[in-house]
Amino acid sequence: MRFGSIFMALVGLGVAGGSVYAARHYLDITDADLARAEQPAVVSVIAAAQDIPFGHPIEAHMLTTISWPSESVPSGSFTDVTNVIPAPGNPPRRAKRALSQGELLIRSKVSDFGEKVTIVQTLGDNSRAMAIKVDAETAVGGFVTPGDFVDVVLTQGRNEELRAVTILQNIRVIGVDQSSDEEVDKPMLYRTVTVEVTPEQSQRLALAQKAGTLSLSLRSLENVVDEPLDSLRLSDLLREKSPVAENAAPSATIRVRRGTDSVQEIEVN
Incomplete structure (x- = not known):
């Protein structure tokens, strides 16, 4: 009888422990899913790794990638460097305006492959x-x-x-x-x-x-x-007088002392 009680107690503990473990595992998975759901989806977009002057050919070492929220990527952005850098032996793209370090590359800011860039494109x-x-x-x-x-x-x-x-x-x-x-x-x-x-x-x-x-x-x-x-x-x-406002004409001050009286200042024009 005592053996049966002990066995039932052990089974109960096993079931309880398994339930706790399963519950914790489920909660961990749920928390991870919620964390991933709260983080916005991002994509890699191409940006300038250094300042690129107007008209300069765009080369691979001048570029970098940065993470950007996918829902707010500017229209015309590049997400693949092969769309910016030409195949070997082909003419490059050029900057249609001066690009600052960290600035996103957008199609309106760069030329097509081999396109001539002139001052006209800044008008x-x-x-x-x-x-x-x-x-x-x-x-x-x-x-x-x-x-x-x-x-x-x-x-x-x-x-x-x-x-x-x-x-x-x-x-x-x-x-x-x-x-x-x-x-x-x-x-x-x-x-x-x-x-x-x-x-x-x-x-x-x-x-x-x-x-x-x-x-x-x-x-x-x-x-x-x-x-x-x-x-x-x-x-x-060619005036007779220098162009100074009349109310700005200099004035002179006369100081008058009468015996031990205090000094009196009289302004004259």
Whole structure:
């Protein structure tokens, strides 16, 4: 009788232990499944491993892969490096714009295999590229570089009839001489500056180059709202007095002391 009780007790313990083990195993599997379900699905997308200049051939060592949530991958992204790097002996893709390290490669930013990349591909809709003849004086000493914004000032006439007028404002520079690299940050001396203009602005610019000397005025980075500017003649500068506001005229102060009294200051104009 005692043996039967012990046997039943052992069977009961075995069943209980097996139930606990099965329950823990089930919970572990369920927790793992929930953890995987909570993590968003990701895919590997191609990005720049280093800065890639405009027009430069895209080579394998310039690329890397990064994980990206599959539901938010930008349209036109590359997920397979073989779609970016050509087969041996075939022409490469090129950067249609300067690419920064870590930036995703998107089809709109790179050329097709063997496609020619020119400055035209940096222009906006219905824009034109037009060159202006410049020198060190008219191009802000060579400090104008691709990506800057400038005003264009026309100077024409002779003697006292010499005048200056701003003919274009807030114009983007897209090239200097034969360079369109926006990463250039050193002053250079060059002979032409290429700017992005509308068709109507290109006509004004063509006439202005024939009419006189064009100078560039380098703008600040702040987005300032422009207003029309009147032309200025040399005769406007040749004044009898210097251009200082009358209320800013200097004044003199006289100090008066009467015996042991305190000093009194009298201001005279």
